[in-house]
Amino acid sequence: MSVHKAVKRVTVKVLHEMKQRGEKIAMLTAYDFSMAKIIDSAGIDVILVGDSASNVMAGHETTLPITLDQMIYHAASVIRGTQRALVVVDLPFGSYQGNSKEALTSAIRVMKETGAHAVKMEGGAEIQESIKRILSAGVPVMGHLGLTPQSIYKFGTYVVRAREKEEADKLISDAMLLQETGCFAIVLEKVPAKLATQVAASLHIPVIGIGAGGGVDGQVLVLHDMLGINTEFRPRFLRTYANLNEQISNAVAQYVSDIRSTDFPNASEQY
Ligand code: KIV
Numbered sequence: 001m002s003v004h005k006a007v008k009r010v011t012v013k014v015l016h017e018m019k020q021r022g023e024k025i026a027m028l029t030a031y032d033f034s035m036a037k038i039i040d041s042a043g044i045d046v047i048l049v050g051d052s053a054s055n056v057m058a059g060h061e062t063t064l065p066i067t068l069d070q071m072i073y074h075a076a077s078v079i080r081g082t083q084r085a086l087v088v089v090d091l092p093f094g095s096y097q098g099n100s101k102e103a104l105t106s107a108i109r110v111m112k113e114t115g116a117h118a119v120k121m122e123g124g125a126e127i128q129e130s131i132k133r134i135l136s137a138g139v140p141v142m143g144h145l146g147l148t149p150q151s152i153y154k155f156g157t158y159v160v161r162a163r164e165k166e167e168a169d170k171l172i173s174d175a176m177l178l179q180e181t182g183c184f185a186i187v188l189e190k191v192p193a194k195l196a197t198q199v200a201a202s203l204h205i206p207v208i209g210i211g212a213g214g215g216v217d218g219q220v221l222v223l224h225d226m227l228g229i230n231t232e233f234r235p236r237f238l239r240t241y242a243n244l245n246e247q248i249s250n251a252v253a254q255y256v257s258d259i260r261s262t263d264f265p266n267a268s269e270q271y
Pocket residue numbers: 029048049050051052053090187189210220221222
């Protein structure tokens with residue numbers, strides 16, 4: 001008899017039930033097997049293989065350079081480390097904006113080559129055709145509105161979005177449109193809390209916020225930011241839960257010192 005107890009996977013349906021019950025959804029990014037394994041067993045509901053990998057993994061200034069092949073490599077590694085979380089993968093810049101056929105091809109590659117459960121795409125009305133086509137292939141889509149980093153050169157800055165009425169109205173109508181099109185959830189990034197609360201209250205699909213206040217259905221942060229690995233990035237919305245930069249740095253300095261002093265390895269650390 002097997003003693004292995006199967007872990008129940010979080011699904012899109014589970015997330016909808018959580019919203020209905022008023023239970024908050026916890027989402028984090030991950031880009032590799034080891035970190036995904038840790039956060040999955042710690043109880044995270046959704047893991048986003050974000051194109052923020054371009055920043056935190058590859059050291060680029062923006063999310064634009066990361067390729068579909070690179071996202072697939074990260075996503076396949078994350079999937080191997082998870083048993084419980086729903087894994088969502090960002091379609092990277094340039095892999096879905098051209099036309100809906102290209103978007104579908106990109107989404108199918110992600111699903112086939114990684115084993116992930118959904119894709120995320122930035123934008124509203126302008127990408128509706130691509131979202132429709134991906135959904136028609138049975139691939140769940142998460143939307144992303146507000147600050148959309150793939151359009152950073154259009155905005156020119158990472159400041160809070162939709163403070164003005166015109167942009168707030170467009171965001172509300174895009175959120176409704178994404179819901180009507182069939183997105184299973186929406187990320188709202190860096191928008192006023194009042195607006196995000198209003199959007200979450202008017203939609204029946206979950207709204208996950210980052211820098212969007214506490215009135216939404218869940219929260220997402222970039223793992224390396226909340227673990228204090230990235231020390232340069234300190235926006236107001238970020239809460240850090242560890243200071244891994246200092247801890248890793250101290251551990252490595254100690255290791256270097258132990259080698260130089262011949263303390264490591266000692267008699268019990270050899271064969
Ligand atoms: O790529 C990413 O990490 C994201 C989150 C900031 C939502 O899209």
